Amino acid sequence: xxxxxxxxxxxxxxxxxxxxxxxxxxxxxxxxxxxxxxxxxxxxxxxxxxxxxxxxxxxxxxxxxxxxxxxxxxxxxxxxxxxxxxxxxxxxxxxxxxxxxxxxxxxxxxxxxxxxxxxxxxxxxxxxxxxxxxxxxxxxxxxxxxxxxxxxxxxxxxxxxxxxxxxxxxxxxxxxxxxxxxxxxxxxxxxxxxxxxxxxxxxxxxxxxxxxxxxxxxxxxxxxxxxxxxxxxxxxxxxxxxxxxxxxxxxxxxxxxxxxxxxxxxxxxxxxxxxxxxxxxxxxxxxxxxxxxxxxxxxxxxxxxxxx
Numbered sequence: 001x002x003x004x005x006x007x008x009x010x011x012x013x014x015x016x017x018x019x020x021x022x023x024x025x026x027x028x029x030x031x032x033x034x035x036x037x038x039x040x041x042x043x044x045x046x047x048x049x050x051x052x053x054x055x056x057x058x059x060x061x062x063x064x065x066x067x068x069x070x071x072x073x074x075x076x077x078x079x080x081x082x083x084x085x086x087x088x089x090x091x092x093x094x095x096x097x098x099x100x101x102x103x104x105x106x107x108x109x110x111x112x113x114x115x116x117x118x119x120x121x122x123x124x125x126x127x128x129x130x131x132x133x134x135x136x137x138x139x140x141x142x143x144x145x146x147x148x149x150x151x152x153x154x155x156x157x158x159x160x161x162x163x164x165x166x167x168x169x170x171x172x173x174x175x176x177x178x179x180x181x182x183x184x185x186x187x188x189x190x191x192x193x194x195x196x197x198x199x200x201x202x203x204x205x206x207x208x209x210x211x212x213x214x215x216x217x218x219x220x221x222x223x224x225x226x227x228x229x230x231x232x233x234x235x236x237x238x239x240x241x242x243x244x245x246x247x248x249x250x251x252x253x254x255x256x257x258x259x260x261x262x263x264x265x266x267x268x269x270x271x272x273x274x275x276x277x278x279x280x281x282x283x284x285x286x287x288x289x290x291x292x293x294x295x296x297x298x299x300x301x302x303x304x305x306x307x308x
Contacts, residue, residue, distance in 0.1 A: 002094050004074060005129050008122055009148055012130050015068040016120060017144070017163035022064075023057045023118045024136030027102060030056065031111065051109050057101035057118060059083040065097065072097065075122070078276060080237045096123050096264075100237035103133075104216060114138045115216040121240050125265045128244035132167070133218045144170060145218045147244045154222040175249045179224035180287050182206050184294065185217050188232035188305070196301075200230065203297045205290065221245050221286070228285030230256075230294050233305040236267060236276040242284050251291060253284035256298040272306070279303065 030053040062084025065072045077089040078098040089097075097120060102108050104116035114137040122130040133145040134157070142157035144167050153170035157163070182205045186197045193209040200207030205227070218241055220226040228251065229242055243253040243262060253262045262282055270277050280303035283294035 001127075001129060002124060004093070004095050005122065005124055008071060008075070008095060009130050011069045011071055012122060012132070013146075013148065013168075014164055015064075016132050017134075017167045019061065019064045019068065020118050020120070020132055020134040021142070021157065021159070021163040023060050023101070024134045024142060026060060027053050027057050027108070027116070027118060028136045031108060051102065051105060053108065054081050054102045054105060055083045058099060061099050061101060061118070061120065062086060065089075078236055080235075080275065094124050097121070098123065098237050098240065103238045113215065115213065117216050117218065119218075119238060119241060121244065123240055123264060126263050127247070128240050131241040131244050133216070133241060135216055135219065138215065138219065143219055145222050145241075145245075146170065147241070147248055150248055152222050152245055152248050154219050173222055173249065175286075178249065178286075181224055181227040182290070183208060183220075183226040184285070184290070185213060185220075185226060185229040186210075186231075187229065188234065190232075190305070196230070196298075199297060200294070203293055205293060217242060218245065222249075224286075227287055227290050228283065228294070230298060231282050231284070233270065233277045233279065234282050235270075235273075236264070236278065239278070239282070239284075240264075246284050246286050249286045251284070251286035251288055253282055254291065254295060256281045256283050256295045256301070257303060259295050270305070277305075 058081045066085050066088045074090055075095040075097045076093045077086055078096050080100050100119045103119050107113045108116040117133050117135045119133040131147040135143040139156045141159050145154040146167055152173040155170040158166050184200050184205050185208050186193050189196045197207030197209045267276050281298050285291040
């Protein structure tokens with residue numbers, strides 16, 4: 001961990017819970033209206049869903065980070081949309097703050113569940129150092145997932161108390177007591193997710209395509225209800241949080257073609273979806289035996305995202 005990264009963790013823990021709670025309240029209210037807009041054309045409905053809520057929440061996140069602590073301006077910002085004062089942040093830096101203003105945009109837009117989230121993380125080229133996820137409609141008042149150092153926390157929000165206090169007092173996940181689950185989330189295989197999920201099930205695990213997911217992967221992974229995920233071309237705004245949770249809890253995220261741990265030195269811009277991505281297929285799991293099963297299963301699957 002470089003010196004700047006180490007210096008950033010405390011102010012992120014101090015400031016970002018309030019920022020994400022405010023952003024989640026905006027998202028929850030906007031969800032009552034028809035906020036769909038045109039924008040992305042990758043051919044995958046989960047990727048292409050775009051709403052005014054994404055754009056509005058990102059504006060709040062970016063401008064909030066700009067104003068809350070000058071240290072944040074020393075980071076690069078990687079944001080899924082283009083709103084907010086992105087130019088205020090560093091163009092070159094060893095640290096990245098990445099934002100996903102509405103993770104699960106299709107579910108948010110179509111009002112089909114409570115698994116959407118507002119999220120951010122801090123990383124460098126090698127690893128994750130801080131993550132915070134807020135799910136505004138999971139539970140009575142929302143749900144938090146936080147990760148830093150060797151700590152993973154998750155639990156309910158309490159809007160009658162300051163968000164920073166609520167998150168600080170969440171129980172820490174005990175990796176030894178956490179249940180081990182064979183449930184695996186599959187995402188990014190375009191029109192082939194259901195078939196790939198069935199292959200995971202045939203390999204002795206239980207594959208879930210996006211339409212079958214009971215909620216957001218982050219609290220499910222933290223709680224032990226899910227054991228991991230298998231992702232084609234993971235984007236750099238949400239996937240890294242799963243990587244951090246898995247590594248803290250004893251697992252990892254690796255490329256299936258060689259079994260090597262994921263890093264962020266090699267990325268590509270998916271112009272169809274307007275997203276930065278990692279190349280190829282990535283397996284992420286807390287249980288390393290599960291990780292081995294996923295690597296062996298998907299080793300020879302096509303690593304190219306688009307057929308044309």
